[in-house]
Amino acid sequence: MKSIEEKAMLEVTNLGCVRGDRRLFKGVNFSLTPGTFLQLQGPNGSGKTSLLRIICRLLAQAEGEIHWQGANICSLGEEYFTAVTYLGHRNGVKDEFSALENLRVSNGLNGIEINENRARDVLGRMGLGGRESLPARLLSEGQRRRIALARLLVCNTSVWLLDEVLTSLDKVAIALIRSLIEEHLSNGGIAIVATHQELELAAISVQRLELAT
Amino acid sequence: MLRWIVRRDLILAWRRRADVFSTVFFFVIVVSLFPLGIGPEAQLLKSIAPGVVWVAALLASMLSLGRLFANDYQDGTLEQLLLTPQPLYLIVLGKIFAQWLVAEIPLVLIAPLLGVQFDLSKETLLVLFVTLLIGTPVLSLIGSVGAALTLGLRGSGVLISILVLPLYIPVLIFGAGAVDASIMGSSTESDLYLLGAVTVLSLTFAPWATSAALRISLE
Numbered sequence: 001m002k003s004i005e006e007k008a009m010l011e012v013t014n015l016g017c018v019r020g021d022r023r024l025f026k027g028v029n030f031s032l033t034p035g036t037f038l039q040l041q042g043p044n045g046s047g048k049t050s051l052l053r054i055i056c057r058l059l060a061q062a063e064g065e066i067h068w069q070g071a072n073i074c075s076l077g078e079e080y081f082t083a084v085t086y087l088g089h090r091n092g093v094k095d096e097f098s099a100l101e102n103l104r105v106s107n108g109l110n111g112i113e114i115n116e117n118r119a120r121d122v123l124g125r126m127g128l129g130g131r132e133s134l135p136a137r138l139l140s141e142g143q144r145r146r147i148a149l150a151r152l153l154v155c156n157t158s159v160w161l162l163d164e165v166l167t168s169l170d171k172v173a174i175a176l177i178r179s180l181i182e183e184h185l186s187n188g189g190i191a192i193v194a195t196h197q198e199l200e201l202a203a204i205s206v207q208r209l210e211l212a213t
Numbered sequence: 214m215l216r217w218i219v220r221r222d223l224i225l226a227w228r229r230r231a232d233v234f235s236t237v238f239f240f241v242i243v244v245s246l247f248p249l250g251i252g253p254e255a256q257l258l259k260s261i262a263p264g265v266v267w268v269a270a271l272l273a274s275m276l277s278l279g280r281l282f283a284n285d286y287q288d289g290t291l292e293q294l295l296l297t298p299q300p301l302y303l304i305v306l307g308k309i310f311a312q313w314l315v316a317e318i319p320l321v322l323i324a325p326l327l328g329v330q331f332d333l334s335k336e337t338l339l340v341l342f343v344t345l346l347i348g349t350p351v352l353s354l355i356g357s358v359g360a361a362l363t364l365g366l367r368g369s370g371v372l373i374s375i376l377v378l379p380l381y382i383p384v385l386i387f388g389a390g391a392v393d394a395s396i397m398g399s400s401t402e403s404d405l406y407l408l409g410a411v412t413v414l415s416l417t418f419a420p421w422a423t424s425a426a427l428r429i430s431l432e
Binding site: 059060078079080081082084089095097101106108 | 225228229292299432
């Protein structure tokens with residue numbers, strides 16, 4: 001008997017992507033069960049970002065289908081986004097807001113209201129303690145990335161799509177992200193990460209997908 | 214959730230208040246240039262007043278439209294807004310409402326004051342105020358479609374004007390028409406009703422069109 005744990009949560013079949021008149025990839029297949037980590041690899045311009053953006057519906061695929069818990073994601077409404085968190089190249093951090101405001105506003109918009117103490121806790125864990133109230137424009141690139149990543153601690157979603165999130169982070173922060181992803185996976189989440197660095201996760205199930213140019 | 218997006222945009226506008234003041238200042242200057250250039254002929258000033266104030270309002274709203282989505286687009290918060298579990302329609306509506314409060318309401322409030330330079334009567338100033346109050350939401354609503362379509366393009370400021378200004382023509386005709394009618398002493402009702410109809414029509418369709426345009430621009 002197949003337990004519910006083994007059922008694929010996210011299934012990608014025969015996915016293809018065309019940008020302009022260039023074909024980036026075709027025939028991409030994978031299916032991810034809870035607790036699976038998928039590392040996307042490939043040279044620059046091979047379509048890692050496009051693949052992640054297709055999975056979170058920011059981009060339309062040329063062909064193929066994506067199923068989330070058995071339902072086609074195109075037929076799912078906004079409720080699909082209660083299951084997905086995407087962090088891309090651009091941090092999504094407002095320069096005019098402090099770290100605290102950034103975190104509270106972005107969570108508020110996602111329907112998760114957190115009070116100030118909780119936000120301070122989360123930012124403290126991200127190593128931003130003492131800098132919560134400074135406008136983000138005064139912070140370094142790595143610190144702003146940490147504000148963006150702090151959302152992962154609050155978001156409560158099952159699928160994390162992380163696009164080159166390790167750039168401009170120091171060793172301590174990378175270790176922190178690694179432990180965050182491990183915690184997420186052990187809770188039955190899915191993480192799809194596009195990265196050139198090895199993450200060396202202690203995950204039970206690790207898949208790799210190599211996109212060629 | 215609408216509350217979050219409106220509050221967010223209002224706080225952002227407050228922290229960049231120089232942008233808001235520049236729009237208002239532009240409006241004041243443009244409207245004031247006409248009496249100075251044309252001279253103190255009360256009758257002539259009176260007859261051009263509705264058109265001048267309304268055209269200046271259209272041009273001033275052009276200044277703030279470019280910023281409606283551009284800043285959010287650049288720092289990546291716009292794509293995060295698209296990924297929230299709420300209808301994009303509502304988010305767009307919230308942003309447009311905040312933009313209207315910040316960029317258009319100051320114009321509505323200051324316009325009667327500027328109308329005095331054109332020797333308008335008290336009743337006409339009131340009509341001017343009311344037409345702007347009903348008509349300026351259209352400027353934000355239709356303008357948002359242009360802003361979303363030109364997102365991320367070079368020279369988008371000029372492009373927005375070319376796209377959007379022709380669509381403002383009905384508002385201009387009915388808005389200025391009502392004020393004109395008030396100066397002539399005839400009934401303003403028909404113009405006001407038509408202006409209201411344009412507002413309701415754009416309130417229905419513009420957020421929807423803007424949402425679609427945003428999705429295309431972010432691909």
